Amino acid sequence: MTHTYDPTTAPAERAGWLTRAEHWLDERGKGAWIAAMVFGFIFFWPVGLALLAYMIWSKRMFSGKSCRKARYSGVHMTRSSGNSAFDAYRNDTLRRLEQEQSDFEAFLQRLRDAKDKAEFDEFMDERAKAARAPREDHEDA
Template identity: 55%
Template sequence: MELAYKLDSYGKPAWIALTVLGFMAWWPLGLAILAFTIGSGRMFCGSRRGFGRWNGEGIEAFRNAFGGRRGFSSSGNSAFDEYREDTLRRLEEEQKEFKGFLDRLRQAKDKAEFDQFMADRRNRPAPTPPTDGAN
């Protein structure tokens, strides 16, 4: 792991160079290095807990990597910049509301399935006692 710390001190270009050299030496080695760099989050494609881009973590890392919260520089037109910020803020609010709606929908579905299970269980006929085989 000392090699990893050394390469981290040089940054992402060192990891890219190591990956290319790995592919040149032996393609499975290059593939292993590539998988390690992506899986460990060194290439902004994942996080240390797995692939965080599905949770929005990757989007935040992308935004932060490209200069600020939004990642956009000024276009020179203040009216457009204001419109863009307002639109992005509105879309983020709608996204949060939609996620909340999906959570409530999942909870309602789970509750309905559980209620159906309990109703089926209550309405199940009582088991009959075993009879003796002496006929």
């Protein structure tokens, strides 16, 4: 049987069984990953250990978000809705939101930098005053 490339086939359908299983578990969240790991330990411990290692390596174990959100954060999904006008609008909106997020994070960083500089300048002024104070007291005597 010859397999030909079909661009309309969903990526999960074209992928191998491991990728499909990962996608299936991601859709169901962290609980599904933990259940799979527990069943892996019960039936064949190396499978459970491998799942635990993969969950830690992929940061699925410790992220506060669900697997689906952690997997797609910062990356828009490119699956077509079938409506090219909507797809263009969605992609433009996602690009704009990502740019706004980037601009806001840069703004917050500038605020943190300005606060750090103000605190450092205040520290240096207090240090300079403290260094001058003994000299002024010494000159008065």
